[in-house]
Amino acid sequence: MRTFKSILLAGALLLATPVFFSSCEEDGTLLRYKMEVTVVNDFNKVVDAINNGSLTNEQAIAQITAAINNMDVDQQTKLQAIMDAITSVNNTIATKLAVIEAAMKAQTISIEGKLALIEDVIKNQNTVLDIKLGAIEAMLKEQTIAMEKKMDLIKNILADQNTTLENKLAAIAATMREQTIALTEKMQIIESVMKDQKTAFETKVDIFTKAVINLPNYEDILEAIKTAIININPNEQLKFLQEVLDKYCSDELRYPDNPLSYKGKLYYCIAEIEDTLRYMTYKDDKFKAIRKAIEKLAGENAKLDGILDNMKKIVEAIQAGKTSENEGWAEIAKMLELLKTTAGIGGSTDKVEYVDLGLPSGNLWATCNLGASSPEAYGDYYAWGEVEPKQVYTNSNHKWYKEGAPSLGFTKYNNEDGKLSLEDEDDAVIQKLGNGWRTPTLADFRELTNQKYTTIKKTTLNGVAGYQITSKKNKKSIFIPFAGFKNDKPQTREISSSEEVAVCMTNQRRIDNQVFNCWTFAFEQDRIRRYGKRRYDGISIRPVKGPGVPVPNDCVDLGLASGLLWAKYNMGATEPTDRGNYYAWGETSTKKKYNGSSYKHFKTDDYDRVKKIYKYNEGDGKEVLDLEDDAARANLGVGYRIPTKADWEELLDDCKWEAVTVTLPIELDPAQKKSVARWKVTGPNGNYIILPATGGVKRTGVYFGYEYFDYDTFYTTANLYPAKESPDDEKYEDAVALTWPIYAEETSSGSIKEPSFRSTYRPYGVVVRPVFDLYSNK
Numbered sequence: 001m002r003t004f005k006s007i008l009l010a011g012a013l014l015l016a017t018p019v020f021f022s023s024c025e026e027d028g029t030l031l032r033y034k035m036e037v038t039v040v041n042d043f044n045k046v047v048d049a050i051n052n053g054s055l056t057n058e059q060a061i062a063q064i065t066a067a068i069n070n071m072d073v074d075q076q077t078k079l080q081a082i083m084d085a086i087t088s089v090n091n092t093i094a095t096k097l098a099v100i101e102a103a104m105k106a107q108t109i110s111i112e113g114k115l116a117l118i119e120d121v122i123k124n125q126n127t128v129l130d131i132k133l134g135a136i137e138a139m140l141k142e143q144t145i146a147m148e149k150k151m152d153l154i155k156n157i158l159a160d161q162n163t164t165l166e167n168k169l170a171a172i173a174a175t176m177r178e179q180t181i182a183l184t185e186k187m188q189i190i191e192s193v194m195k196d197q198k199t200a201f202e203t204k205v206d207i208f209t210k211a212v213i214n215l216p217n218y219e220d221i222l223e224a225i226k227t228a229i230i231n232i233n234p235n236e237q238l239k240f241l242q243e244v245l246d247k248y249c250s251d252e253l254r255y256p257d258n259p260l261s262y263k264g265k266l267y268y269c270i271a272e273i274e275d276t277l278r279y280m281t282y283k284d285d286k287f288k289a290i291r292k293a294i295e296k297l298a299g300e301n302a303k304l305d306g307i308l309d310n311m312k313k314i315v316e317a318i319q320a321g322k323t324s325e326n327e328g329w330a331e332i333a334k335m336l337e338l339l340k341t342t343a344g345i346g347g348s349t350d351k352v353e354y355v356d357l358g359l360p361s362g363n364l365w366a367t368c369n370l371g372a373s374s375p376e377a378y379g380d381y382y383a384w385g386e387v388e389p390k391q392v393y394t395n396s397n398h399k400w401y402k403e404g405a406p407s408l409g410f411t412k413y414n415n416e417d418g419k420l421s422l423e424d425e426d427d428a429v430i431q432k433l434g435n436g437w438r439t440p441t442l443a444d445f446r447e448l449t450n451q452k453y454t455t456i457k458k459t460t461l462n463g464v465a466g467y468q469i470t471s472k473k474n475k476k477s478i479f480i481p482f483a484g485f486k487n488d489k490p491q492t493r494e495i496s497s498s499e500e501v502a503v504c505m506t507n508q509r510r511i512d513n514q515v516f517n518c519w520t521f522a523f524e525q526d527r528i529r530r531y532g533k534r535r536y537d538g539i540s541i542r543p544v545k546g547p548g549v550p551v552p553n554d555c556v557d558l559g560l561a562s563g564l565l566w567a568k569y570n571m572g573a574t575e576p577t578d579r580g581n582y583y584a585w586g587e588t589s590t591k592k593k594y595n596g597s598s599y600k601h602f603k604t605d606d607y608d609r610v611k612k613i614y615k616y617n618e619g620d621g622k623e624v625l626d627l628e629d630d631a632a633r634a635n636l637g638v639g640y641r642i643p644t645k646a647d648w649e650e651l652l653d654d655c656k657w658e659a660v661t662v663t664l665p666i667e668l669d670p671a672q673k674k675s676v677a678r679w680k681v682t683g684p685n686g687n688y689i690i691l692p693a694t695g696g697v698k699r700t701g702v703y704f705g706y707e708y709f710d711y712d713t714f715y716t717t718a719n720l721y722p723a724k725e726s727p728d729d730e731k732y733e734d735a736v737a738l739t740w741p742i743y744a745e746e747t748s749s750g751s752i753k754e755p756s757f758r759s760t761y762r763p764y765g766v767v768v769r770p771v772f773d774l775y776s777n778k
Contacts (some may be wrong), residue, residue, distance in 0.1 A: 041584040044046045047496045049628050050761050064102035068109065075113050081544030082117065088127045096127075104142040111145055115153050122157055122167050132167055136174040151308065153183055155192045158199070158207060165203060169210045176214035183220055184237035186211075187227045194231035200234060202243075209247040219342075225268075225275040238285035241272055242292055248424040265767035266301070266343055269293040273311075274336050277329055287319050290332070302474055304342060311335045313639075313774070314550055320637060323553035326590055336548035337436065341545070352433055354545065357454065358473035360775060365478050365743060366437070370429055370541040376464035381538030384505060384518035385422060387431040389538070393486050395516075398536040407515045408533075414515050422507040429543045439507040442530055442685065443549040443775070445521040446563035449528050450777040456528060466502060467523045478542075480504065480523060486538030503531065505539040508559065511656075511686045517683070519559070530561055530684070552639075556773045558683020560654055563776035564647060566689050567640075571632060571768040575677060576690035582698040584766025585716060585735040586616065586625060588767075590633035593700040600762035602733075611731055616720050616762075617732045627716040632770035640775030642718040645757060647771055647778070648738045652754060656682040659752040661744050674744040676713070676752065691715070691769065693742070698765030711742040713755075719760040734759035737766055 012107075025498035036364040071078050072338070082103050086096045100121065121127050121135040132150045136157075142148055157163055159544075175189055193199060193207050208228055215221050219742075225241075232240050247269045269740060276289045292307050311332055318328035342356060342364065354364040371380030371389065380389040395401055400412040407414030422439060424430045429439045440448075448469060449456060450674055459468045466481035485503045501524040511515040511534050518537055522531035526628055533539060551557050579592050586601050596604040604611040616622045616630075623699045625642060625654030627633045632640040643651075658681075661674040669675070674692075682688040692711045714737045740755040747753055 022170075022272065026347055040141050048311060049056050052774060055215075061099050061102045061105070064099055065105045065248045068102060068106040075110065078109065079113055079117055083120055083124075086121060086131065087124060093128070093130055093770065097130050097138075100135050101138045102129070103147075104138045111149060114139065114142070114145060114531055115149060117553065118153065119157070121170070122163065125422070129166060133170040133174055135172050140174060140178045142483065147181070147185060151188060154189055158189070158193055161198060165206060168203070168207055172207050172211045173214045175770065176211045178636055183223060185225055186215075186220075187554070190227045191231045194228050195327055201240070203227055204232070205243045206238060206242075211245050212244070212248055212268060214262040217600075218271065222271045222275060223265055225271050226279055228276055228355075229279040234281040237280055237282070238289055238321045241276065241289045245269070245272060245296060248529045265296060270336065270343065272337055273332070275559060283325070286309055287315055288733070296694075301343075302358065303356050304339060306356075306358045306360055306473070307335055307339050307342060309364050309682050310360055310547075310550065312337075316637075317552050331550050332545060335362060338364070338546050341436065352435070352437060352543065352545075357448070357469075357471035357476055357478070359471075361444075361447055361546055361549045363544050365448065366543040367478060369481070369483065369542055370432060374462075375479040376461040376466065376481050378481055379487045379540050381540055382428045382505065383427045384533075384535035384536060386508065387426065387428045393536055393538040395534075401536065404512050404601070410515055411511050412466050418686075420509055420511065424581055427507060429541055433543060437543045438545070439505055439541055440521075440544040441548055442506050442508055442519055442521065442559050443557055443563060444544050445504065445506065446561070446777060447549050447775060450563065450775070452777065456523075464734055469530075480542060482523075484538040485540070487534075503533060504541055506530075508685050509535065510684065511682070521742070525754075530559075530704070542635050549775045552772055556683075556689050557685065558651075558655060558681075558687050558689070559682060559685025560650055562647075562650055564643075564774035564778055565776070566643075566651070567770040567772065568689060571635065571770060577692045579694050580767050583716070583768055585760070585762040586629040588629065588631045594698050594763055594765040595700045598700070613732050618723070623720045623722075630718065631768055636770060638774050640770045641773055642716060644766055644773045645717045645719045645736050648715075648717060648757070651681060654684060657754050659681070659744060661752070675742050676740055676744050678756070679740075694767045698759070699758055699763075711740070712739055714739050714760055714766050716760070717757075726759070735761060735762050736760075737768075
């Protein structure tokens with residue numbers, strides 16, 4: 001039995017000067033003096049042996065562990081001796097860390113004793129941060145300590161009001177980094193912090209920020225944000241996310257696997273948006289949190305800016321009520337997937353080479369046609385609605401053709417089932433590539449060839465003729481070869497005489513009597529346009545990935561060549577058949593009187609005769625409304641405007657107009673003529689809008705102040721009526737309107753005459769059917 005004097009001597013020797021472990025560094029020299037110590041009962045002998053040789057860190061830890069195990073003292077005395085060694089100013093950090101690790105390995109110290117030791121190290125004011133962090137790491141790695149006890153200790157450290165923030169941050173960092181701890185255990189730690197009512201809000205922010213920085217990958221970050229959001233007070237969710245975002249994305253912080261802070265910012269911002277969608281409670285908070293995350297990333301990476309811009313527009317559309325919440329959040333979710341893929345987050349296994357042209361939709365275009373191994377190669381040819389190439393392309397061997405069937409023999413995507421777009425099972429790109437790749441829509445091609453975003457040049461690549469499409473934003477480009485198309489005969493291509501045609505498949509078919517055709521996009525002789533092609537012909541496909549061009553909830557994509565979207569309702573209406581509000585041409589709000597004296601751009605005399613025209617006159621030469629005078633832009637926001645005469649002409653030329661007629665009460669019309677109640681206008685892609693009758697223009701009498709209307713229908717345009725077509729005393733006083741008479745006028749063929757154009761007096765109130773122009777090529 002050792003005497004009390006020998007116990008004190010053992011403690012003193014453990015507190016020896018740095019010579020005691022002069023070489024306890026990781027990169028210590030090779031052992032020059034070997035010795036065997038099997039049983040160490042006397043610390044004097046241990047110290048003497050170490051002082052006579054040079055040991056590696058592992059050897060030193062083994063020696064100290066053996067010494068601790070053989071200290072013939074009670075537990076409390078042993079722990080005190082170890083603690084004294086850790087706090088001694090004479091021992092190096094390496095020595096202290098070796099003592100801590102040895103204590104964790106020592107068999108003669110109980111689990112409770114080891115946990116108490118770590119807690120004492122954390123709380124002790126004489127231990128530096130590196131020692132505290134090392135103590136936590138040693139405890140977390142020790143397999144003899146149950147995980148539950150480890151987590152309890154960490155929770156206690158984080159919840160203890162007397163533990164400094166510095167120590168708490170060290171504890172959370174070590175816990176999140178430790179690979180032997182399951183993610184579920186780590187999330188329980190975060191949950192406990194978020195739920196702790198005694199922990200200050202700012203402390204929660206700091207602890208969580210430190211946790212996220214030290215998580216190993218994106219999926220773990222996502223889980224951490226989810227855990228934080230659903231466990232913190234709902235009233236603090238938005239503030240919490242914004243505070244963490246500010247801290248996490250600051251330049252001072254660094255993501256551990258990347259020397260640049262941007263990757264960490266990217267990981268966290270995308271994760272925040274994704275979990276905000278899923279778990280945040282309040283709608284307005286969702287808007288604010290997502291917008292802030294987008295703003296943090298915007299401008300940091302040109303490759304992502306187009307996607308982020310589009311996400312922001314969708315958020316604004318939801319917030320303004322222009323897109324339903326369900327549809328809007330679904331679009332945001334699609335954008336997130338594209339954002340993650342583009343950013344290389346989430347472990348994508350996509351092997352398709354693509355080019356990001358910085359388009360507003362965020363679409364990524366494959367560098368090659370489907371089945372090609374280089375940009376200039378033609379690739380495989382597919383019949384529309386089939387997923388395998390073949391040798392012969394005829395009507396009779398088409399997958400969906402059967403002689404004698406309705407709809408000209410086509411048994412699917414016909415007038416009976418009403419299907420206009422390829423289903424996934426019939427989309428060759430989806431079936432061959434998967435992973436979000438698909439056959440483009442007409443809208444995708446319109447955006448790709450939009451002169452606002454790209455330039456198109458006929459050129460050659462490795463001797464093959466085609467078109468190069470180059471982004472105006474980032475100068476990147478794709479090449480589309482003149483692959484022509486296959487028809488009827490094996491291994492042949494039908495091409496123009498100059499061999500300058502590229503026909504690319506879209507996922508849409510034509511409608512009604514054109515059911516045998518699909519829509520393609522053709523590049524031919526400097527004309528770039530949609531083109532109806534027989535669906536059984538062999539057509540090349542250029543894959544695209546992304547959500548496509550988003551359509552605001554209050555608009556319809558009719559498949560027009562311009563890409564212009566038409567609003568579902570007249571301004572001020574909530575149903576397609578409602579008349580809506582009246583606006584004077586060039587004014588942005590409704591009013592009580594509609595005459596020359598109340599019109600902002602005219603000066604009139606007492607008889608309402610125009611004496612002076614302030615704007616849109618001979619002097620300024622303006623013939624189309626400025627956006628500042630556009631009622632649609634002013635009331636609905638960026639992207640919306642009043643359609644021009646040319647926009648209406650495209651609608652008349654490219655769409656199918658069907659009149660819906662009614663008979664007025666006999667008191668109003670004894671002749672019982674058919675009246676045009678509305679027009680159904682169906683676009684090339686089968687989508688349609690309704691244009692209701694409006695009851696004429698709204699005008700106010702000068703003398704008696706009464707209002708009166710025409711019976712004919714008028715829709716305003718953004719165009720001034722040409723001065724050369726006006727009488728001398730009415731020049732610049734009129735605007736152009738689309739109109740149709742109240743009574744149906746039948747043509748010689750029996751059909752009802754479509755609307756036409758005429759002039760209206762600028763001060764009169766006329767209804768507005770807006771268009772959305774943000775993505776069009778107008």
